[in-house]
Amino acid sequence: MIQVNQLSKKYTDTVVLNLESLQIPKGQSFGLVGNNGAGKTTFFNLLLDLIEPTTGFITNKEIQVNKSEDWKYFTSAFIDESFLIGYLTAEEYFTFIADLRGINKEDLKIFMLQFAELFNDEIIGKKKYLRDLSKGNQKKVGIVAALMGNPEVVILDEPFANLDPTTQIRLKKIIQQLVETTQTTFLISSHDLGHVTEVCNRILVLEKGNIVKDLETSEETLKELEDYFNV
């Protein structure tokens, strides 16, 4: 699904990301871990063509992301709060995204029903602007919006941070279910090694922009990661 070729990103003299080659097959749930400054968000930004690569390129379903915009039809993302429109209500925001993704009102309603539990009556029908929601609730809105319109690739930067424990567990279930039933490719970064090993079937460890570990998730993965980061 996603191919990375000789990709690097430099700011003046500092190399923040350097990926020789990386393939992410369709339907994989791909986890990205690494300490601050490892290059996780940089990679996601490059994948979404929000910044320009210094060298190399990424293709998403054979479309080179910085050449054509056609990948946008099947890719969605939630990176941070700047993906939300603060002066809209949650419903309005969902309607806006649905409009962009060509989802009609009825389908949107059906889609939203699945998340009633996740929203826990704190988001829908609250007559509150997104900018006035708590950080956790904002995140929920952003993540759900990123799941709209059956995207083939979903990019989530730190989806578990700021969420309450119940929501973390629910979100994990939702992702696992989507991976199993729809062949959606997930790219997830996280600082929580437990969550990421539970959700992802492959985990990449980055350090200062370089790949240091590329693991198929197994029983030992969590232990291995903990050992790696325990320095």
Added chain:
Amino acid sequence: MGLNGYQLKSITQFNILQAIYYNEITMIKYFLDFEWKQFFRSSYWQKSIALNIILALFGIYMLLSFLTLGIALYPILKEQFPADSPLFKVNDFLFYWILADLFLRFFMQKLPVMSVKPFLTLPVRKSKIVNYVLGKSMLSFFNFLPLFAIIPFGVFAIIENENFLQVLVWMFLLLIITLIVNFLNFIIESTTSESDWAFLPIIVIVSGLFALNHYDLLPLYSVFSKGITRILLHPVLILIPILIWVILYGINFKLLKQKLYIDASLKVKSAEVQSTEMTWLNRFGSVAPFLQLDLKLLWRNKRPRSSVFIIVMGLFYGLIFYTNPMYLNMTPFMVFVAIFITGVFLISFGQFIPAWDSAYYKMLMSQNVKYKDYLKAKFTLMQWSAIILFVLSIPYVYFGWDILLLHFAAMMYNVGVNTYVLLFAGSFNRKKIDLSQRAAFNYQGTGAVQWLVGFPILVVPILFFYIPYKFINFEAGVATLIVLGLIGIVLHQKLMQYITGMYLKSKHKMIAAFDQAT
């Protein structure tokens, strides 16, 4: 072991006092230091040198104006009112001076609330923070400005052998009055700043006082004048204005101290939402979601909403000029007025495209948004604003059919030319906008682009009009504007394609710029 260790060991009464004193001085030193750094390290300053130069030039201009006033006033008063002493005569005008001062300050001087949040949990007394903020406000440019008029006037008075003591009292009194206005303004501002109609009370107060005076219901100017004369004759009475000043300081102190809680003023207020569907926009097709978004943007955020209110002012702008026979002979200038009336929204909204969406620009760029539709929505909004404003301005036909014709031509020019110019200029826009701030005299987000774009928007159409007008006639000038507008409308697809290309090219630069803190 350092000196501190030694001091800690032998704390005596004296040392505690010394420590408190030391603390006092260092705190203020830190405050000043932070203030300085905040100013020079903000990315805002670093990026908008051009804007700062313009503001500095404006400041120098104001200083020179006041200086001229201070130097010229005494001789003028002496010549105009030979019977009176200028030192006493000048007080007749002080009422207007105070009103003007209050009015200007309201729009231009901000309550100097520094970002106090980080200090709240540190061992700094709240009263100290408040005193510092208020004390600093007295050093504002607006308080120095009057001195440039007061001091030369006083010097003249002394040279002209006015009573030395009286002159000194007068100068001191005016300084006190300036400071009273300073604090009065903050009280008005802090009690009204919550609302979107914040500018209304000040207008009502100032124009109310002015009207009372003007229609002789309450001759305030003479009340002021008599009061000041009395103070000059009995200098002890100066204690009264000083007392007023102290009281106002006290009120400000209380108001500000109350606000030093994160759930009071530092907290973001959440508002009840009035949800609207706006389905009537659906007939615009793929552009509709963006149009809905733009309308919500305009209505739900302080800054863009003010640009809606500007429309009201813009519509009445013509009254100033069309009622004055002096301007009616200056036909080219009428073009400027016509462009402004039909384009006031277009200009105030268009100059900040795409910065209005800067807060969530990354999201828009990673959605399957077609840039063309996004820009088309902005275009549609500007286009309709010009048409609607033209319709609303039809009553101006009262001042002549020529004016209506000119408005129509200006509307066509706005739709067919200015919209594209603004969209084009927007592709060079690199400044994000903080939607929550108010708009009047708010320069945040203003960059070189905004200053440069003003010229082609307002001045170029005058030239297009003036040349055929000068060599042929009025109708030819009008026709030129209309034809230019039509050309723009005909070439719509091509122009939009080109502009879209410009935006695509600068996409990454914009994202990077909008991502930075202001």
